[in-house]
Amino acid sequence: MITAIYAGSFDPITRGHEDLIRRSLVFVDHLVIAVTTNVAKQPLFPVDERMRFIQACVRDTRVDVRQFDGLLVNFARDVGATLSIRGLRAVADFEYEFQMALMNRHLNPDLETVFMMPRLDLTYVSSSLVREVARFGGETKELVNPVVHAALRERFRSA
Numbered sequence: 093m094i095t096a097i098y099a100g101s102f103d104p105i106t107r108g109h110e111d112l113i114r115r116s117l118v119f120v121d122h123l124v125i126a127v128t129t130n131v132a133k134q135p136l137f138p139v140d141e142r143m144r145f146i147q148a149c150v151r152d153t154r155v156d157v158r159q160f161d162g163l164l165v166n167f168a169r170d171v172g173a174t175l176s177i178r179g180l181r182a183v184a185d186f187e188y189e190f191q192m193a194l195m196n197r198h199l200n201p202d203l204e205t206v207f208m209m210p211r212l213d214l215t216y217v218s219s220s221l222v223r224e225v226a227r228f229g230g231e232t233k234e235l236v237n238p239v240v241h242a243a244l245r246e247r248f249r250s251a
Contacts, residue, residue: 094119096175096206097168099126099160102142103135104240105149106222108179108214113150115208116177124171125150125157126164136223136247149237165200176205181215 096116102109102125116123127143129135137145139159146157160167168176176196178189193205209215217235226232226244233241 093121094175095122095124095171095173096120096177097124097126097164097171097173098177099128099164099167101130101133101135101219102127102146103130103133103137103219104142104222104236104244105146106214106217106219106236106240107234108181108210108217109219110149110237111210111214112177112179112208113155116206117152117154120175121154123152123155123177124173125155126160126167127157128160137243141243145237145240145243148239163199165196165203168203169200174202174204176203178205178207180207180209181218 098113098116100109113123113125125146127139127146129139143157143159150157156171158171164176176193178193180186180189189207196203196205210217222232222235222244225235226248229248232244236244
C-alpha cells in the first residue's frame with residue numbers, strides 16, 4: 093500500500109489543491125493531507141476550520157486530514173508515508189521546493205518527493221491570492237469550493 097502526504101497550510105484550500113489531491117489518488121492508495129501553520133504568516137482561518145474545509149471539499153475514504161507541527165519527515169514516518177506530494181505552479185516555486193525536497197531526503201532517505209503541476213487553468217491560483225481577492229470584495233466562486241467561498245464572504249463581511 094502506497095501512502096503519500098500532501099502538506100501545507102491550506103489557508104484556504106483552493107481548486108488547485110483539490111486538483112492535485114484528486115490526481116494524486118490515481119497513483120497512491122492512501123493520502124494524508126497534513127495541515128500546518130506557516131510560522132511566517134498570520135493565518136486567516138484556524139487549523140480546525142481549514143481541516144473542516146478540506147473534509148468538505150474532499151470526500152474520499154482514502155484521504156485523511158490531520159494537523160501536524162514540526163518536521164514533515166517525522167510526521168511522514170508517523171503515518172507511514174513514503175511519498176510527499178508537492179505542487180508547483182510556476183518556475184518561481186521550484187527553487188524553494190527543490191531545496192525542501194533535498195533537505196527532506198537528507199533527513200529521511202525513504203521519503204520521496206513527487207512534484208505535480210495543477211491544471212493549466214489553475215496555475216495562477218494560490219491561497220494568498222484567494223485571500224487577497226476576497227479581502228477586497230472580489231469574486232472567488234470559481235477559485236474555491238462553495239463551502240470555502242461562503243466562509244470567505246462571511247469572514248470579510250464582518251471585517
